[in-house]
Amino acid sequence: MSWRALLPIALALAACGGAGEGGRGGDASDPLPRVAAGQPVTYPSRDYVERAPGRPGGTLRVVAARDNGTLDAQLLADTNTKWLGRTTFDNLVYLDERGRPTPWLARSWTVSPDGRTYTFTLREDVTFSDGERFDAAAVKANLDRIRDPATRTAMTTAYIAPYATGRVVAPFVFEARLSEPYAPFLDVLAQSWFGMVSPRQIREAPGTIATRPIGTGPFTVERYVRNQVLTLAKRRDYHWAPDVIRHSGPAYLDRIEIATVPEGLARYTALASGERDFTTDAPAANAAAIRADPGLVLRSRINLGNPLRGISFNVEKPPFDDVRVRQALARAVDREGLARSAGLGEYIPTTGFLSASTRYYDAAATRDLGYDPAAAARLLDAAGWTGRAADGIRTRNGRRLEATVLTTDASPLGFVVIGLQADFRRIGVDLRLEPIPLAQFAQHRTANDYQATGAGYWHTNTPDGLYIVYHGQQINRGGYTGQNITRLDDPRLNALLAAARRGGDEATLARLYAQAQRRLAELVPAIPVLENSTLVAYRREVHGLVFDTSHNTPLFTTVWLEGPGA
Amino acid sequence: MRFVRIILWRLLAGVGVLWAAASITFVAMNVTGGDTAIAILGGPEALPTAEIVAQVRAEYGLDQPLPVQYARYIGRLATGDLGESYRLRVPVAGAIAEQAGATVRLALAAGALALLIAVVVASLTAGRETPARAAVSGAELVLTAMPTFVLGLLLLFLLSFQLRLLPVAGEGGAALVLPVGTLALPLAATMAQVLRQELDAILEQPFILAARTRGLGEAAVRYGHALRHALVPLVTLFGHMFGFLLGGAIITETLFARQGIGRLMADATAATDIPMVVGITLLVAASYVIVNLVVDLLTAAIDPRGATA
Numbered sequence: 001m002s003w004r005a006l007l008p009i010a011l012a013l014a015a016c017g018g019a020g021e022g023g024r025g026g027d028a029s030d031p032l033p034r035v036a037a038g039q040p041v042t043y044p045s046r047d048y049v050e051r052a053p054g055r056p057g058g059t060l061r062v063v064a065a066r067d068n069g070t071l072d073a074q075l076l077a078d079t080n081t082k083w084l085g086r087t088t089f090d091n092l093v094y095l096d097e098r099g100r101p102t103p104w105l106a107r108s109w110t111v112s113p114d115g116r117t118y119t120f121t122l123r124e125d126v127t128f129s130d131g132e133r134f135d136a137a138a139v140k141a142n143l144d145r146i147r148d149p150a151t152r153t154a155m156t157t158a159y160i161a162p163y164a165t166g167r168v169v170a171p172f173v174f175e176a177r178l179s180e181p182y183a184p185f186l187d188v189l190a191q192s193w194f195g196m197v198s199p200r201q202i203r204e205a206p207g208t209i210a211t212r213p214i215g216t217g218p219f220t221v222e223r224y225v226r227n228q229v230l231t232l233a234k235r236r237d238y239h240w241a242p243d244v245i246r247h248s249g250p251a252y253l254d255r256i257e258i259a260t261v262p263e264g265l266a267r268y269t270a271l272a273s274g275e276r277d278f279t280t281d282a283p284a285a286n287a288a289a290i291r292a293d294p295g296l297v298l299r300s301r302i303n304l305g306n307p308l309r310g311i312s313f314n315v316e317k318p319p320f321d322d323v324r325v326r327q328a329l330a331r332a333v334d335r336e337g338l339a340r341s342a343g344l345g346e347y348i349p350t351t352g353f354l355s356a357s358t359r360y361y362d363a364a365a366t367r368d369l370g371y372d373p374a375a376a377a378r379l380l381d382a383a384g385w386t387g388r389a390a391d392g393i394r395t396r397n398g399r400r401l402e403a404t405v406l407t408t409d410a411s412p413l414g415f416v417v418i419g420l421q422a423d424f425r426r427i428g429v430d431l432r433l434e435p436i437p438l439a440q441f442a443q444h445r446t447a448n449d450y451q452a453t454g455a456g457y458w459h460t461n462t463p464d465g466l467y468i469v470y471h472g473q474q475i476n477r478g479g480y481t482g483q484n485i486t487r488l489d490d491p492r493l494n495a496l497l498a499a500a501r502r503g504g505d506e507a508t509l510a511r512l513y514a515q516a517q518r519r520l521a522e523l524v525p526a527i528p529v530l531e532n533s534t535l536v537a538y539r540r541e542v543h544g545l546v547f548d549t550s551h552n553t554p555l556f557t558t559v560w561l562e563g564p565g566a
Numbered sequence: 567m568r569f570v571r572i573i574l575w576r577l578l579a580g581v582g583v584l585w586a587a588a589s590i591t592f593v594a595m596n597v598t599g600g601d602t603a604i605a606i607l608g609g610p611e612a613l614p615t616a617e618i619v620a621q622v623r624a625e626y627g628l629d630q631p632l633p634v635q636y637a638r639y640i641g642r643l644a645t646g647d648l649g650e651s652y653r654l655r656v657p658v659a660g661a662i663a664e665q666a667g668a669t670v671r672l673a674l675a676a677g678a679l680a681l682l683i684a685v686v687v688a689s690l691t692a693g694r695e696t697p698a699r700a701a702v703s704g705a706e707l708v709l710t711a712m713p714t715f716v717l718g719l720l721l722l723f724l725l726s727f728q729l730r731l732l733p734v735a736g737e738g739g740a741a742l743v744l745p746v747g748t749l750a751l752p753l754a755a756t757m758a759q760v761l762r763q764e765l766d767a768i769l770e771q772p773f774i775l776a777a778r779t780r781g782l783g784e785a786a787v788r789y790g791h792a793l794r795h796a797l798v799p800l801v802t803l804f805g806h807m808f809g810f811l812l813g814g815a816i817i818t819e820t821l822f823a824r825q826g827i828g829r830l831m832a833d834a835t836a837a838t839d840i841p842m843v844v845g846i847t848l849l850v851a852a853s854y855v856i857v858n859l860v861v862d863l864l865t866a867a868i869d870p871r872g873a874t875a
Contacts, residue, residue: 069654077611149621154608157615210655227825259735261823266734269727442604480616481604
């Protein structure tokens with residue numbers, strides 16, 4: 001290319017810059033979240049169901065923050081998959097707005113009294129976009145693929161680890177045998193990472209799932225240029241949306257064109273100028289501007305699973321082996337200040353170990369972990385940290401109350417740890433930050449060579465996320481890689497979480513998870529600080545947005561455009 | 567003969583450079599890389615079962631001693647096999663090939679634009695003490711000192727956000743303007759500085775005076791005589807600036823949401839995708855070798871003084 005090739009570019013400038021037309025009516029922005037920790041959060045049910053039929057047609061131009069690099073949802077642990085997976089794949093079950101499993105591709109199911117056999121009766125009118133029939137053999141092909149160690153999934157195998165064998169009982173009856181009772185099984189099957197892939201593709205060309213996945217979803221992949229654009233086209237014969245959202249027939253949009261723009265300001269600019277209609281990742285820094293723009297709508301939803309932890313202690317290493325120190329630090333964090341400074345009012349403070357939108361979240365359990373510097377000081381005094389060094393840091397027997405927290409240099413959540421550092425210093429605790437590469441982080445974890453780790457979270461759609469993050473069995477030990485980086489191994493908590501995992505009726509599970517959350521509030525293996533929020537923004541011409549019940553991320557099946565084709 | 571010798575010598579050195587790059591990357595990744603099996607499975611966000619971790623260790627030979635791993639690694643690379651990306655699960659060579667075109671287009675456009683700006687600006691301002699020269703020099707100083715991402719954000723804010731002249735993303739030509747500009751401006755500034763200095767000196771030379779006394783016009787003197795002599799250091803500089811272009815590509819591609827090698831490298835590094843990092847490192851090292859070879863040949867062609875050496 002020579003400099004002459006730039007001339008057409010300069011000429012093309014004249015053709016750009018046209019903004020979208022102003023729309024009337026439609027959605028309003030959600031109000032700024034109330035900045036008060038410990039309140040249960042419920043969303044109106046209209047968030048989860050289609051209120052009125054929409055107008056078919058048009059292309060929704062979406063801008064997302066990142067590209068997974070692969071569209072094979074079953075292999076990855078990427079958070080992007082939460083909304084992206086729903087476009088091309090469908091699942092066996094879908095949660096209702098209270099987090100209970102409801103029918104989707106499975107019409108109904110029974111669980112044996114011992115909790116080890118799940119028998120699914122499937123819909124008989126579902127096909128994959130390559131023409132393959134969705135049936136019991138297809139379910140078996142998918143679960144077996146996820147279960148096979150050779151598939152090398154990042155996470156999904158662990159989620160269905162108790163799944164031992166599958167059996168095709170009848171063409172549309174599938175039986176899953178578990179090695180142990182595992183109540184979260186149905187919740188897990190509703191997650192976007194468990195979308196059903198065409199058995200023919202699994203059999204004949206599993207490598208192509210990454211770029212041309214074939215599912216039963218409302219959209220199919222038309223074009224994918226990694227890190228540039230993903231174009232999805234409507235599947236016209238789709239008519240099996242989950243009952244819960246009360247949508248019949250195919251999606252309204254003809255196409256979804258997704259561009260990947262990592263820079264927040266650029267995403268906001270693309271939206272504000274009308275270059276794009278929708279962003280799945282609205283930058284908090286521009287949220288106020290989006291709210292103020294009459295042409296734009298901002299929606300904010302708390303993700304399910306575990307909220308953002310400011311710090312996770314290694315409870316085996318001093319000074320955090322002393323529960324009083326951990327309790328003191330939890331009470332020293334000014335979460336509301338943190339939410340204001342870090343999220344400009346868009347983030348929601350929390351003391352909970354489950355996110356407020358997760359089933360069996362108990363707001364009362366962790367109420368005592370709120371900001372109380374005086375109580376924090378009393379706890380540190382009681383723990384013997386009564387001396388003071390020249391710089392105001394507490395001492396005990398001549399040793400300073402200090403610790404190093406590992407953070408990853410790539411983490412966008414670094415701001416949280418910096419906020420904690422300032423809060424801790426105020427009560428005489430010296431927290432040093434050590435940013436290291438992500439891979440080294442894993443090495444420290446494996447070697448149990450750290451005092452504490454910085455910001456972390458675990459997305460899931462089930463309160464069983466507590467088991468994954470805090471159960472003693474999930475500690476890195478003897479080659480096992482788990483997510484319990486706190487190394488908490490409390491027999492009482494283990495028993496409660498294991499009992500909840502075995503299952504029971506709603507009342508039993510509510511009691512077990514409430515007790516587990518109270519036990520966590522006593523043990524404080526980590527300090528939850530903020531809810532993980534999904535901020536989405538779109539132009540007023542966009543209507544019909546429904547939030548997915550498993551992830552609280554956008555579901556595009558019901559979205560439609562005012563004046564399509566405009 | 568001389569050209570053949572340059573080429574042979576450079577190619578030999580090039581093989582050494584590639585071997586060194588591969589070895590350094592291997593050592594660096596194994597010293598700082600942490601648990602490779604976990605990296606393969608998606609890093610700290612992963613929750614693999616013990617079975618899967620064991621599977622990965624066996625499949626990738628991670629249970630072997632490091633020297634064995636190194637020998638296998640170099641052997642594989644020597645046969646041209648770059649392996650499979652941990653993160654994308656596709657052959658590295660294919661993933662790079664898919665993204666390389668975008669980066670080459672970006673770099674070529676930026677290089678060409680920078681050269682054009684530098685030649686025009688330097689020729690117009692060299693050998694003259696005018697206010698315009700002072701202003702241009704000031705602007706050059708600011709542009710060379712400004713980090714690429716700051717310049718990129720400024721241009722994005724000004725041209726896309728404030729003036730709404732250019733799109734922030736897309737595949738059309740208009741979407742190329744901001745990234746090309748962001749890459750080209752600092753490069754143009756540096757090249758203009760060097761070129762002007764060179765021209766200043768050349769315009770004082772007796773042969774320029776001779777040309778003027780022969781009655782040649784100002785334009786003919788500047789573009790016909792002086793510029794040709796000033797090009798030698800510029801070509802050498804261009805070889806060095808190639809590295810700037812590649813480094814800048816990582817930032818501009820991410821900032822302006824373009825596909826390309828830079829973005830691929832940034833993602834691969836963040837995810838400890840070792841085969842991809844190695845593949846791109848080798849590609850970059852190889853391009854350095856080739857660019858410097860071309861620079862040497864060009865220098866020899868432009869400046870015939872070394873012809874008998």
